[in-house]
Amino acid sequence: MTTVYGVQLSPFSRKVILALEAKDVAFEVNPVTPFEKPEGFEKISPLRKIPAFEDDQITIADSTVICEYLEQRYPQNPLYPQNMVARARARWFEEYSDTAVLGVIGPIFFERLVKKVMLQQTPDEARVSQIIEDELPPVFDYLESQLGETGFLVTDTLTVADLALGSHLTNALYSGVEVDAVRWPKLATYTGRLLATELFANRIAADKALMAG
Helix, strand or coil: CCEEECCCCCHHHHHHHHHHHHCCCCCEEECCCCCCCCCCHHHCCCCCCCCEEECCCCEEECHHHHHHHHHHHCCCCCCCCCCHHHHHHHHHHHHHHHHHHHHHHHHHHHHHHHHHHHCCCCCCHHHHHHHHHHHHHHHHHHHHHHCCCCCCCCCCCCCHHHHHHHHHHHHHHHCCCCCCCCCCHHHHHHHHHHHCCHHHHHHHHHHHHHHHC
8 A cells, every 4th residue: 555654734744645646646644743753664764754655666755755756656647847947946946845935834833733732832932923024034035036926836737846835835824824915915826826726625624624633
């Protein structure tokens, strides 16, 4: 059975899950968390990070590597553009999302969801405010400058770039971080359009069911 090792609220696990769902590949999730890794997990993920992935062909880790493998094994519903320039841009925005966007959304998600809800600890709202006021705007400014008025991040159809960025924007939504439509109108419109797609809407519903349980 194709298996994703990682909790579905992780943006990196979510990216892989979205790729599998976009390609209509059956899979199961083994909910390994960053805080509780089973004994021997390093055999699946040598860096002990999530997600890891296993199917009848390979065992690998790292969401970017996994998504590229899925693209080649399951070419239906492609997530990487054929045009070399568009493909390079998709890979760049995947990297930007998984570094710069994670760098501002990740700590907020940790404070407001992981600490407050899962660990029953008091979130550091002063740190959250500092990120929102000082660190987040340059990241959103850049994304705003790169977006068009219509379509998605790179092309008119979803690419791996949208799965990556959307995974972090989903956690922003869960953390109570809204994209200011006055300051970042294109990013706000894009976020609404992306999260309203059937792919993301179904994933968000599944996340909410998990959190409610």
